[in-house]
Amino acid sequence: MIEFISQPWPWYVSGPAIVLVMGLLLLAGKTFGVSDTLRTTCAIGGAGKVSEFFKIDWKDQLWNIVFVIGAILGGLIASTILQQPEAIALSPDTVDKLQALGIQNAGENFLPEEIFSWEGFVTVRGFVMMVIGGFLIGFGARYAGGCTSGHAITGLSNLQLPSLIAVIGFFIGGLIMTYFILPSLLTL
Structure with missing residues (x-):
């Protein structure tokens, strides 16, 4: 089961999933965007007392915070439980160029340690x-x-x-x- 989950999903699965989420958001009268989470967080903290920009009904925007928490947890799960043991497949030309720029172990980790x-x-x-x-x-x-x-x-x-x-x-x-x-x- 984990092998299936850890493989990239094909476009014909992930694409319709995005369409489904967007359709549900449109039906609910919501818009999707991660940067709105900062505004919601600042409004919860009382920034509306300082700036008009943050005077919003933050309770109506809590779904944004839930989404970002889910994205963070999903990233944590993907980087720990679903991490692939083999190196990332990079072209030899890309590895050479990255090594010339100081990234010595290009492809070993998803994020270069340098x-x-x-x-x-x-x-x-x-x-x-x-x-x-x-x-x-x-x-x-x-x-x-x-x-x-x-x-x-x-x-x-x-x-x-x-x-x-x-x-x-x-x-x-x-x-x-x-x-x-x-x-x-x-x-x-």
Whole structure:
């Protein structure tokens, strides 16, 4: 049973599952987006006393918090119980390029230890990638009026032009990060 669960699900299973969830959310009058969870959390903590932005009925948004808790628990389960023992299949060219950038054991772990570890975090590279990068992602999600999941799943399925523009911007930003900024950061 665990072997079946730990394998990637084919598109014809996961795609309709996303459609089903989106349909249920539309019927319930809800929108999907992970960045709304921060707003809900701040509203629970009383941030509405400081800023009008956080004056929302947070009880109506508790499902967002349940979703994020489920995503965190799902990630924990996937990384511990369902972790594959064999290395990740990377092309030899990718391994060579990553090793040239300082990632020595490319493919052994899903997340390279040179970046995603406590030792990597206390370096200049780790600080820039985790702290400054995290701040920029949060700022960008707020500036764009939502996160990648909200725009790409909910916004595009509702045919919203601002979501299309945001998703195009996300892809352009991802390409710039992958081909220009990340190689510079990995050589710090």
